[in-house]
Amino acid sequence: MNAQLNSFVVADPKKCIGCRACEIACAVAHYDKEIKTVGCLDRPLISRLYLVKTAEVTMPVQCHHCENAPCVKSCTAKCIEYQDNKILIDEERCIGCKSCILACPFGAIELIISPCEIEKKNLLSMNTGGKENSSQAVVASKCDLCTRRSQGPACVEVCSQQALRYVDFYTERKRRQSEAAQAIGAFVESFRGQEG
């Protein structure tokens, strides 16, 4: 099996308390400038992972960077691509056709106003269905695993419960193999001890 499987971030619903800090950290990591305080926000926070809270489960969902990604297949503008073990959207080429939103089994893709357009207009008008929307570029947006961030995904870093995990399959498999070998080794040792 190819060791170069795509990584992704996954949440543990047993640990998640639903505080939404991951969503805030995601939105801040993708903001167009460095901001520290709530008062510095000149446009709404837009996250790329989504807290789901139902009677049965509380956890955020985000893009799984699928190996056979339906969004890539569905994209009419061919702007969703595999790059460095991630699935990334080239927002400049996106035409906003929404095919990817229908294709994604995780509901992990959302349409947002293009970051360059946001500077010109207040996003609030989008919700009111104002006429000015027609001139705004709406693009598909999803988790990019914080590709511009040296510390890795912001959601993983901020979680106070360690409920989010960045899954690197190569390391993950090595770790599990190592744990398995140790467990098996100990068992075999004890078995020998009983025999002797």
Next chain:
Amino acid sequence: MAKRMREFIRIDPELCSGCQRCHTVCPVDAIEGEPGEPQKICGDACVMCGQCVQICSAYDAFFEKDADWRVQKLRERNMPDGTNEPLFAAHYRGNFLAVKEILMHKNKFTMVQCAPAIRVALAEEFGMPLGSLVPGKMAAALRRLGFDRIYDTNFAADLTIMEEGSELIKRLTEGGTLPMFTSCCPAWVKFIEDKYPELVGHLSSCKSPQQMAGAIFKTYGAGLDGVAGENIYSVAIMPCTCKSFEAGRQEMKASGYQDVDAVLTTRELGYLIKEAGIDFAGLPEEEFDKPLGIYSGAGNIFGVTGGVMEAAIRSAYEMVSGKPLDSINVTSVRGEIGVRRTIIDAGEFQLKTVVVSGLKNVLSLLETVKQGNAEFDFMEVMTCPSGCISGGGQPKMLLPLDVPDAYHNRRNSLYRHDEELTYRQSHENPEIKTVYEQFLGEPLGHQSHKLLHTSYKASS
């Protein structure tokens, strides 16, 4: 009691996800609810410190709600319509709209005061580095907002030291209830009244700097400008979500009027500046107005835990021993640990002090006071974790990871400002000397007693 509090701090059940992180910071365990369900604040126990407001991250995700819903919520919270801030579940209901109206109509003579912690945090709301020291820009912004007099809480903090230092010496020498507790923090005062009514006599009778300023503005300040007290609208900018409650207390009418008409938090001052279209970072450095805007470094460090104690020692040491302090920086009372004990040798006196930050840390000390075993004379208590710089009304960090940096930088900036000021001791402030000569007489005198001191009611 709940009615009196007007529910300054609330948790919106539509937004609360029941993560209960607020439980970890509430110093009085006032938040109730099941995990995963909307939480409720128990009105009687809440001391309105606003730490829950600071930690809450359950917000209105943009695509989940429509614009009408948002506008209605903004109005309920007295927030500006145009703000892009997310709405968080735990929130403070402030006075932004009332103050905006007053400044618009200009039919009152407006006086404003800012607590020390504002000048090391306000700039954060305008993208400047955490803890930026901006007293000059803050004064300039207030002037552009249309306030007629830019006075300062730090002046009143110097006044507090004159009164509280004298009160401490009097209690030590003439016999009085000891140990004495500071009374600047309204959440702490409310806590004692509610939970330790038998100890209210230990609180200093001094009002907080906010309320001393309020009483002086509408009396002495009114006289300086030839304005009747009833025509003055007095605004206090505070890092605190409990100060509005303090200003509204029945007894806070020493001037004959409501001494402080409205309290805004640091964040609310940020809204006013943004709405007025003021380029905060580009403002020039301006001065506060004389005389009630002149302050010493001692008044300035009230904003950080240990600051009131240090300021008191800087003056009381000299009052008692007649000698100057070896070092103006009383570093032994500084620090971040929740309980800090020090012994100050002042000639014939040995003053045993305790500084407490974070209300939970005071509980065991109060038990020793109740049992009569307290091994200290004077205790400073601040409800918030690092003192007022970490107050519930301060700029809210988007990421919890930035909180330690914010506290650290604000604290350092307050001490740096202290070091760069001409006067470092409250009794050296020339305008403090003048206000006693011309108006108050002497510390603990008749006029001071009337305007600057109060009494506490044990809640039952």
